[in-house]
Amino acid sequence: MSSWNNLITATLQAVKAHGVKRTFWQILTVDTPKVGTLVGKDQFGNEYYENRQDMMGRDRWVLYDKWNYDATQVPPEWHQWLSRFTDDIPSEKTIPKPFYTTTSVENFTGSSGAFKTYSTVKPKISAWEPESRR
Secondary structure: OHHHHHHHHHHHHHHHHHOHHHHHHHHHHHOOOOOOEEEEEOOOOOEEEEOOOOOOOOOEEEEOOOOOOOHHHOOHHHHHHHOOOOOOOOOOOOOOOOOOOOOOOOOOOOOOOOOOOOOOOOOOOOOOOOOOOO
8 A cells, every 4th residue: 555655645746846747758658757856968858867865776767858769869978877887967078088989879770760771783583474375
């Protein structure tokens, strides 16, 4: 019974902090309504939150901007922060980028933007087509 009380209390706190629409979005994407402070946003539009009163390992989370979210939509510098490799919030000062790195790109596998292979070589074997005598 206490788990239901905790769920109802967390939902009411989230509605009070974020509103009904944002709380409903959290329930659909994170499965739990959470309340925390907005720490930052990345180039994909994802929002990163932190709540120090929550238990360790569940006190940092991301709200993805897209409905079909994927873990590849989190840039490496924010992945460091989410996984607690560092406590520094990613910025140009805290995490300098080497000259050889590229910008972070999400994985498009399974979407319309996925790479599709095609052949530019003429086939060496042609399929047999029967002749009709009509």
